Amino acid sequence: MDEIKAQVTWAMSELDLDVLCLSVQALVAKGCDSTEIVELLQQGLLEVGNRFAQGEYFLADLIVSGMMFKSALSLITPEAPPVGAAGAAGSAEVAEAANTRGRVLIGVMAGDIHDIGKDIIVQVLRTESFDVLDLGVDVPVEAFVQAALNYTPDIIALSGVMGGAALEMKLVVEALTEAGIHPATPILVGGSCVSELILENIGDVNYAKGPVEAVKFCVSVMESK
Ligand code: B12
Known part of the structure; x- marks a missing residue:
């Protein structure tokens, strides 16, 4: 399971949506706690922010990272009633x-x-x-x-x-x-x-x-x- 967890943070920071969704789904299937998955995603976003601050990533990358985070979140939490x-x-x-x-x-x-x-x-x-x-x-x-x-x-x-x-x-x-x-x-x-x-x-x-x-x-x- 540790390898998949590392993959979640990696995929988030590398902006690889396919790997991110597959690894999040794999963690959910293995019964990993949703709070822990959110923390892994946050670690990835932190890296995205660092790369943005260093000029390695651009605004478009920030936008993509935000969309990816929301996609990943929808895989682990059911839609809440409004x-x-x-x-x-x-x-x-x-x-x-x-x-x-x-x-x-x-x-x-x-x-x-x-x-x-x-x-x-x-x-x-x-x-x-x-x-x-x-x-x-x-x-x-x-x-x-x-x-x-x-x-x-x-x-x-x-x-x-x-x-x-x-x-x-x-x-x-x-x-x-x-x-x-x-x-x-x-x-x-x-x-x-x-x-x-x-x-x-x-x-x-x-x-x-x-x-x-x-x-x-x-x-x-x-x-x-
Ligand atoms: C994704 C992202 C974006 C996306 C946001 C998409 C979205 N729908 O939210 C977009 C592309 C829109 C964006 C835009 C910009 N961004 Co931005 N962004 C990020 C990034 C990578 C992740 C932020 C995030 O969602 N983190 C994950 C969430 C889960 O964490 P969180 O917000 O901290 O929330 C947690 C806790 O804080 C807490 N919490 C949050 N709210 C509340 C409320 C309550 C009541 C409680 C109790 C708790 C709580 O609970 C949450 C879960 O644990 C950060 C990098 C980083 N290190 O954070 C930069 C970052 C925040 N962005 C930054 C910048 C500079 C910008 C832009 C100015 C870029 C630009 N040149 O246009 C614009 C600003 C637009 C604006 N006016 O707001 C800087 C901010 C610097 C600063 N401190 O002022 C950062 C830090 C990047 C960097 N290192 O330079 N960004």
Whole structure:
């Protein structure tokens, strides 16, 4: 199995879609944990990012790597029902009828279109029976406030990858505070734009490294209600 695992990371970094799909399918067939497969894919993407930074790969390669990651992900996780779309209408009844554990509003910061990490968080939260309203990428500050007023989430989750995303997070936190939504509604931040140092400057927020920690946080918020 170790050889196939290495092949997943290799295929991702070499942008070889055929080998990637075959090796991911082989790992799934062998019962490999999906979290581990995602980590292998992420290691491959890290290498793609390094090669891009060194000028060895170009923007087109980044685009291909993103598409490949999503293809690979679809092989390991079943398509989640768009529960959040119901919440978008502001219908608390629909969320209750669906017997959800809680409502999470999520989006990627303005100026940032990286959504692979955010999509993983969304998928895992939905699998764990949370109702998630996904605002997508490049979300303006005001859109978070409006959506929070309409959807009345239990948790607001912010995702960012680009360097500037951390500043946008700070602006969203300030706007949500001014609108009286935060701190009553806790904010969870994540994504590679967040470091320990930066976290302090974003404001009164919680941080989770990945999907497992994100679920733990959301569960603890609901349990404390
Ligand atoms: C794929 C990719 C793209 C794709 C994105 C496709 C897509 N649909 O997302 C495309 C081609 C669009 C792209 C574009 C660009 N990219 Co790009 N991209 C990448 C790459 C290779 C992978 C990113 C990724 O998806 N990682 C995998 C995911 C799973 O990891 P993740 O996002 O960190 O998410 C995990 C955790 O952080 C966490 N998480 C994420 N969100 C949240 C939210 C919450 C609430 C929580 C709790 C946790 C959490 O959970 C996730 C799962 O574990 C990175 C390289 C790298 N090292 O990251 C560069 C990288 C991010 N890109 C970079 C750059 C420079 C660009 C461009 C500016 C290139 C250009 N010249 O145009 C544009 C920017 C466009 C924009 N305005 O956003 C730089 C960013 C530098 C910086 N820090 O500012 C990087 C680091 C590459 C590099 N080394 O130079 N990119």
